[in-house]
Amino acid sequence: MSTDDRTASxxxxxxxxxxxxxxxxxxxxxxxxxxxxxxxxxxTADLRRPRTAAAEPAGIFVPDTIIRSAAP
Amino acid sequence: MTEPLETLSIADLGTGLRNGSLTSAKITEHCLSRIAELDPALNAFITVTGDRAMQDAAKADRELADGTDRGPMHGIPYGLKDIYDTAGIRTTCHSKLREDVIPATDSVCAEKLAQAGGVLLGKLSTHEFAFGGPSFDLPFPPARNPWNRDHGPGGSSSGSGAAVAMGMMRTAMGSDTGGSIRGPAAYCGVIGIKPTYGLVSRRGVFPLSYTMDHCGPLSKTVEDAAITLQAVAGYDAIDPACADMPVPDFRASLNAGVKGMKIGLLRSFYADAEGMAPESSAAIDAAAETLRSLGAEVEDVQGASPFTQYNSCGRVILLAEAYAIHEEDLKTRPLDFGQLTMERIMLGAYISAADLVQAQRLRRELSQEVNSIFLKQYDVLLAPSSMTPAPRIDAPQKGFPLAWPMQTMPFNVTGNPAMSIPIGFSDSGLPLSMQIVGGYFDEATVFRVGQAYEAATQWHLKWPEPALVEAA
Structure with missing residues (x-):
């Protein structure tokens, strides 16, 4: 793809x-x-690395505390 | 006590309050007087709560006289960045969109500081929604740098940095999503600590990015910061990110020194970075040498991922989350935002779901790099806070600057505690700084290293010249 085409795209x-x-x-x-x-x-191109499917995103989810909508 | 009150640490003020040589009313009057005298040239405040402050001070004096002691913050004046909700006091986020918002309840930090007996002086300037400016198209002017008011104080906790540096208060609360505590601390020559993600409740603080926002203090000294953080740290069951774990005494080992410690310098982050000022680099080398002279072993960290990957990861997550928060207003009334804020947050609309997930996958990898590799080898890490001294406040601003002079984003990505500490001055008289980075929930070690460095160098004893500010 030419530079002009890339810019247009x-x-x-x-x-x-x-x-x-x-x-x-x-x-x-x-x-x-x-x-x-x-x-x-x-x-966003910088975010890509060689990874296996098992490479999970960040984030810790503890089932008994993930939803907190009221004071204990 | 004969020293000017603004030069006394929180601990020294506390001694005076308890031996009868000082009253909270006297300290508060002094702060309010400095605010009246100096703030018209610095714009650190959006709202000064003078009456409330004198009431808080009178209450603190009564309680201390009656033998009720709420701890080191009792009777001590402080300020809050104007994104912290305060019951009955407007909380503007420095934005036209919230110019007249008066919350019904306090943020958790405001509540905890009140319970600790603190004296609220007022609400402090910020970049709009903790992300814009410095901007001149908002309802309130931008804060300026006390060391040279032609320069910015950094952001987004700009008023907090300026007010503490100018001696209007010893400590103030800020927030940090990509460097908004450590940036103004660096540019204003004060301490700023972004604690571990989850140590301090964010409830009642207007969000910028749910997974990157941190609340913490900007303070004149390391000990002042440790005292303030102690007052606000701890579990809040309603903040989904808050960690349910005990809070240690941050001052217990403050003076234990650094002898025998292993310290890693993240030189690869800045050695070849475009825009790194030679005087900033030299100041970090000198700071490392000081720590060596105090008995620490300091060496360059090997094998770190490029700084640009940490930065890209953080920026993509921040933009996506910020856009989600402001989506409705960006669609329906984009021109009510300041120009810079709108142009920056709007970019979150162009991030795909795959981009965001890739950023979160990279975030896990980078967090593992810092915590499972580097902080297994070293007690703490060093890195620049900013690659340059504070830029001019009228320097041209781009909507989305790819080159960013701050090196603070990596630890918003990983969630580690990171503290900016002054390490000298540029030839032009502006502060230089570095970060001290610790393991999760190990703020005590960060403070310990900072205290050793601060005691050895005494940069904290330098003050901006009030006459220059008054003459402006």
Whole structure:
């Protein structure tokens, strides 16, 4: 994919996700948010490592305490 | 006591309160006087609760006279970042969206500090919702750095850092999701500790990111921080993240020194990092040398994952959770947020479910790296707090800066206790700092190392010049 194609694809993805999320971005803020979106793609690529299916996410869930909605 | 009251530690103030040479009313009047004199140039406060403070102080004096002693915070003035709920006192989050919100109940930390006999001076500036600024498009101005008011105090607990550094109070509560306690502590030259995730209840503190938020103090000295943390730590059955375990006496081994300790320096985090100021790097080397001279063995940590992975992991989780919290307002009234806050939090909308799960998988791996490898080899770790001194407050801000001068995010990802401590000053007279990082629920060792370093270097005895602030 050429750089121009990649840029167009990225812009298309941004616009599609904006619409899917039901967001109306103020026109004067769109470019700044798009720049952030591009940077975010680099960050999310950084999250991937070789892993087995058994590599679980963080989070400790203790069954008797995970739901606390009232004082004891 | 003849020293200026702002130079007395919480422990020294406590001695004065108990031997009759001081009253809480006198200490509180002194703090309120400094706030009236100095805060117009620093904007550390959103709300000063002067009447409430004098009532709290009078009550503390009566109780101490009657023999009721609530402990080291009894009669001591403090402040709260304005995201901590306070019954009957507005809690704005420094935002137009909550400008007139007056909570009906106290946050757990506010309640605990009141029970400990603390004197609430007021509510302190923050970056909007603990994530924006410094911003000039909000209902309240941004706080400024007491060492040079043309520079920012860091954020998001900006008012807490500025107020403590300027001697308006010895201690204040902040919150830290990616460095919001340690950043302002670093830029303002005070102590800031992000405790272990789960040590302090977050209930009643406006959330930014559920799995990354931590509550903790910014204080003038290590001992002041230990006393404050002692007052707020402990189990809260209603906070789902709070750990049900005993809280140790954080001061029990405060003066035990570092002789024989093994300390790991996370040099790979910053050695080749773009933007690391040479004077910051040199100050960390000097701090490591000081700890060696006190009897610790300090060596570089080998095999750490790149800092960028810790940072990416934390930023993705933070953005996703922050967006979920603010989704409704971002959809319906995005322009009511400050520009920076809106442009940053909005990015959470573009994170996929797979991205978030991959971030959480990486989070487990990085937490294991720090705790199952590094902290098995070392008693504590050292890392920079910030790679630079405080930037100018009018420095251009990007919506989503990829290069971030703070090196605090890794320990929000892992949940370890991490304390920022002053380690000198830049050529321009701004504070430099480092982090001391400990094992889970081992704040006592973090304080112990910090106390040894602080006693050996005495950076805490330096103060910003009030005349420069008053003249502004």
């Amino acid at each position: 990225m812009r298309h993805a941004f616009e599609a996700m904006t619409a899917l999320n039901g967001l109306t971005l103020p026109p004067e803020r769109v470019e700044t948010i798009y720049e952030g979106f591009v940077g975010l793609q680099a960050m």
